[in-house]
Amino acid sequence: MSRRALLAAGAGLSAAGLLALVGPHPIGPASGCTGDAALLARAEPHLRGLNRVALAYIDGDTTTYAGIGAGERMRFGIGSLSKTFCGAVLMDMVAKDEVRLDTTVGELIDANQSDVADVTLRELASHTSGLPDFTAHETSSSNAWFGLLHADGSRQDAADTVADILGQQLTDRGTYSYSTDGIALLAHVLGRRAGTTYKKLLTERILTPFDLTDTSLPVTRAGLPDGWEKGLLGGRPAEPWTLNGLAPGGGMWSSCADLATWMRLTRDGLQPGAAGLQPVAPAPLLPWLPDAKIAITWVLATTPAGDDLIFHNGLTGSHHSYVGYCPRTGRGLAYLVNSAPSGEQLLMLQGDLVGTLLDEGV
Numbered sequence: 001m002s003r004r005a006l007l008a009a010g011a012g013l014s015a016a017g018l019l020a021l022v023g024p025h026p027i028g029p030a031s032g033c034t035g036d037a038a039l040l041a042r043a044e045p046h047l048r049g050l051n052r053v054a055l056a057y058i059d060g061d062t063t064t065y066a067g068i069g070a071g072e073r074m075r076f077g078i079g080s081l082s083k084t085f086c087g088a089v090l091m092d093m094v095a096k097d098e099v100r101l102d103t104t105v106g107e108l109i110d111a112n113q114s115d116v117a118d119v120t121l122r123e124l125a126s127h128t129s130g131l132p133d134f135t136a137h138e139t140s141s142s143n144a145w146f147g148l149l150h151a152d153g154s155r156q157d158a159a160d161t162v163a164d165i166l167g168q169q170l171t172d173r174g175t176y177s178y179s180t181d182g183i184a185l186l187a188h189v190l191g192r193r194a195g196t197t198y199k200k201l202l203t204e205r206i207l208t209p210f211d212l213t214d215t216s217l218p219v220t221r222a223g224l225p226d227g228w229e230k231g232l233l234g235g236r237p238a239e240p241w242t243l244n245g246l247a248p249g250g251g252m253w254s255s256c257a258d259l260a261t262w263m264r265l266t267r268d269g270l271q272p273g274a275a276g277l278q279p280v281a282p283a284p285l286l287p288w289l290p291d292a293k294i295a296i297t298w299v300l301a302t303t304p305a306g307d308d309l310i311f312h313n314g315l316t317g318s319h320h321s322y323v324g325y326c327p328r329t330g331r332g333l334a335y336l337v338n339s340a341p342s343g344e345q346l347l348m349l350q351g352d353l354v355g356t357l358l359d360e361g362v
Helices: 011-021 037-046 079-095 122-123 158-166 179-192 197-207 244-249 256-265 272-274 341-359
Strands: 033-035 053-059 062-067 076-079 232-235 236-238 252-256 301-302 309-316 322-324 331-338
Touching: 033 037, 033 244, 037 053, 037 062, 062 256, 076 079, 079 122, 079 158, 079 179, 079 197, 079 244, 079 256, 079 272, 079 309, 079 322, 158 179, 179 244, 197 244, 244 309, 244 322, 256 272, 256 322, 256 331, 272 309, 309 341, 322 341, 331 341
Parallel strands: none
Antiparallel strands: 033 062, 053 062, 053 331, 076 252, 232 236, 301 309, 309 322, 322 331
8 A cells, every 4th residue: 555545544444334334325526615726726636535625724824725515614523633632631731730641540530440540641642551442332233333323322421431441451551552442531530630521621721722613522412513514424414423421532523724723733832732742652553654653642653755744633424534734844734524435535535635735735
């Protein structure tokens, strides 16, 4: 596989398995193009087979938007890109001496007799805790995978989610293994440390101070943003993912404008999560990124041309997201799609856009 396939690994590949449940159906572009014509002309050859797309290109202090059937303020589910916001909350609390990266789960909640008790916050935030991506209960047909296609999906609230995760046995602790459970547990123990819910903590520490007005964390269907629309799974309309207790790891919604702001804040060291961009462990995303490393939630890799790249992506049953930038050039890319790209399309989309826009420019 060529290095154009870069970055499809990372956050959310497991959702692609849902396509097998519904089968493929042709997807055509939505009507109407928005924003900068030159940016759209550069990106459009790589957007075939998609419906609605919102795209932001950042070069230094300049941000340019373009879209197909979507403007920069349209909201989409961002899936596992949500994890970077949890990393920011963690680093904010570290900076304020409320927790340390080596604080353990057992120091913050009652985890007596759990294998997870002495797992550190650093391990949770870097996917090196030994926890699974999802527990068996979370992936049961009555709860997550089938349930997420209909209404509210995950039935476990924050307390149930924490209890379920604390009952897990750890495997290969210290080695990178992607874990939505680890991020969900991190979020909830941080909330308990602050004496509030993670949703309120996220809003107070990150969303409000940085004026991310299009960004939210729906826990149930009732919390979905105004004007939300169904995305596409296998070309068919699909319900949004509302993940309840797992929402910190993949349930946020945002706009391309807010994600462009999030990328700039990270690149310029202006949001607290930017203090956590040092590598924690190797995170080989085979076969595409064998030399990748994991930091505090963000992935450190290289572009097809060999520039350093810091990125995260997300994939739900009906939406796809990406944010990435090159520290050397200052170029960045954020995009949102209202479908779950399948197969080679998913593998090629991010690598092609990174190569075209971040390596070559507009």
